[in-house]
Amino acid sequence: MTHDIAGEARRRRTFAVISHPDAGKSTLTEALALHAKAITNAGAVHGKGDRRGVTSDWLEMERERGISITSAALQFTIGDTVINLLDTPGHADFSEDTYRVLSAVDSAVMLLDAAKGLEPQTLKLFDVCRYRGIPVLTFINKWDRPGLDPIELCEELTQRINLTPMPLTWPVGIAGDFKGVVDLSAGTMIKYQRTAGGATAAGEQHLDAAEAEADAGQAWQDALDESELVVAEDGEFDVDRYLDGSATPVLFGAAVLNFGVKQLLDQLVELAPRPEPRPDVNDQPRPLDAPFSAFVFKVQTGMDPAHRDQVAFARVCSGRFERGMTVTNATTGRPFATKYVQQVFGQQRSTMDEAYPGDVIGLVNATALRVGDTLYEGKPKVKFPGLPSFAPAHFAVARPRDLGRAKQFRKGVDQLESEGVVQVLRSDRRGEGVPIFAAVGPMQFEVASHRLDVEFGVGVELERLPYRTVRLLTNREHRKTIEASRRGEVLTRSDGADLALFADEIALGTLQRQHPDLAVEHLVAGT
Numbered sequence: 001m002t003h004d005i006a007g008e009a010r011r012r013r014t015f016a017v018i019s020h021p022d023a024g025k026s027t028l029t030e031a032l033a034l035h036a037k038a039i040t041n042a043g044a045v046h047g048k049g050d051r052r053g054v055t056s057d058w059l060e061m062e063r064e065r066g067i068s069i070t071s072a073a074l075q076f077t078i079g080d081t082v083i084n085l086l087d088t089p090g091h092a093d094f095s096e097d098t099y100r101v102l103s104a105v106d107s108a109v110m111l112l113d114a115a116k117g118l119e120p121q122t123l124k125l126f127d128v129c130r131y132r133g134i135p136v137l138t139f140i141n142k143w144d145r146p147g148l149d150p151i152e153l154c155e156e157l158t159q160r161i162n163l164t165p166m167p168l169t170w171p172v173g174i175a176g177d178f179k180g181v182v183d184l185s186a187g188t189m190i191k192y193q194r195t196a197g198g199a200t201a202a203g204e205q206h207l208d209a210a211e212a213e214a215d216a217g218q219a220w221q222d223a224l225d226e227s228e229l230v231v232a233e234d235g236e237f238d239v240d241r242y243l244d245g246s247a248t249p250v251l252f253g254a255a256v257l258n259f260g261v262k263q264l265l266d267q268l269v270e271l272a273p274r275p276e277p278r279p280d281v282n283d284q285p286r287p288l289d290a291p292f293s294a295f296v297f298k299v300q301t302g303m304d305p306a307h308r309d310q311v312a313f314a315r316v317c318s319g320r321f322e323r324g325m326t327v328t329n330a331t332t333g334r335p336f337a338t339k340y341v342q343q344v345f346g347q348q349r350s351t352m353d354e355a356y357p358g359d360v361i362g363l364v365n366a367t368a369l370r371v372g373d374t375l376y377e378g379k380p381k382v383k384f385p386g387l388p389s390f391a392p393a394h395f396a397v398a399r400p401r402d403l404g405r406a407k408q409f410r411k412g413v414d415q416l417e418s419e420g421v422v423q424v425l426r427s428d429r430r431g432e433g434v435p436i437f438a439a440v441g442p443m444q445f446e447v448a449s450h451r452l453d454v455e456f457g458v459g460v461e462l463e464r465l466p467y468r469t470v471r472l473l474t475n476r477e478h479r480k481t482i483e484a485s486r487r488g489e490v491l492t493r494s495d496g497a498d499l500a501l502f503a504d505e506i507a508l509g510t511l512q513r514q515h516p517d518l519a520v521e522h523l524v525a526g527t
């Protein structure tokens, strides 16, 4: 049987929502799925009261409605389009995992709270999107509540992140008194009708200009005038500028009421990039219809507390994945049978019988798999570039509590490093046996010490280092200058990069005034 792999890839939209905690990511995710008719009643996901039960609700839902969900990706179809929404954990566990997810998507939705605009974690995640050339659609949420002025929000995008807003809709009525949106391409008004508690997809009424004028009066006129101003400022919609990352289509809405969510979904289907051939380590794009290949972007342990299992999540880059197929791990050259792992996976979650480029597969008990590994079927071998390390912001010296377990400690540290749980830095000054853990988010330290304890039987002591500012040292000779000044320290990462650490920007600034030629550079997110 032949499969139309290119056709299947064209149907896929694989994206992540980037946002600051509380901007409404979970609410939007549910609302998107709701609109895709995967769920008929938002209450099924919302639960009552504690919304943190979402994951287990999803498992239940999955059984009931046959949609495929893992904690890493939500898949649903809308018409002929297959949507893969990858989760970027945004709360306390904000770490490198979150960034790595962005290596597995083709686009992102930047979700802003209308009252807050761009917030710190949104900015960090946006930096990664820009660095990786990921196109971004912007959804300004919570328009049902008092918020900032829409023009102000658009200006923030231009001024703070140099991203030109191209409004596709514009709110009618000020934040807090939301009547609907102007559909700028049609010149009509989409008027929303509230449903009880946002429990079902919001009803929509399409009004032509005259009807909108009669219905919303001055608010309609204001919306037209304001949107015109922004469009006149280079904000005319142009799909190429969205795809090249220089501009972002902007939509307004209120996820909790399902306002504007359908428009967002329509635009994702219409505009968001499809999976493209992924360049391998030799920079040769792997055709979508080449035999199966995928790369591991996330490894999660302990998803099932009873089994302490490890799940490796891989994004399919080419070909068709079929459960039971034997693939090769490009890093070790070893074959890897997917039948067994998928059966285990199937009992706990959904069984994915087949997958195409853009989809995410979860491989249970794939203990041999590491973040960045390539899996492929048949010959010749293919290897995709490893995943980048990100600029760490937290540092801690790690020591085994019991020196008698130094060997297990070393083994454990190597393992954690190869999985990308933490970055490991060393220096001659501190000694080969004294690793310094470096993390993007402090939660990574907790995960690392917990795993050393449970899996390797080594209790660790972590001594946090008072460094907050990190730079890449580009001239090894300057290491002495930094260390002699006592204002910083230089540590070497396993990939050979020399990282110069300072207490803060002030300490670095002082040193730079004394040594204007100091060869340090910013670590961009993703290096």
Ligand code: GDP
Pocket: 019, 020, 021, 022, 023, 024, 025, 026, 027, 028, 051, 141, 142, 143, 144, 145, 253, 254, 255, 256, 257
């Ligand atoms: P997350 O942390 O980004 O996943 O945010 P949640 O989806 O958990 O939402 C955070 C809070 O904002 C919750 O109390 C939501 O009910 C609320 N929220 C989300 N979307 C909207 C919205 O459109 N309007 C209003 N008023 N509240 C919202």
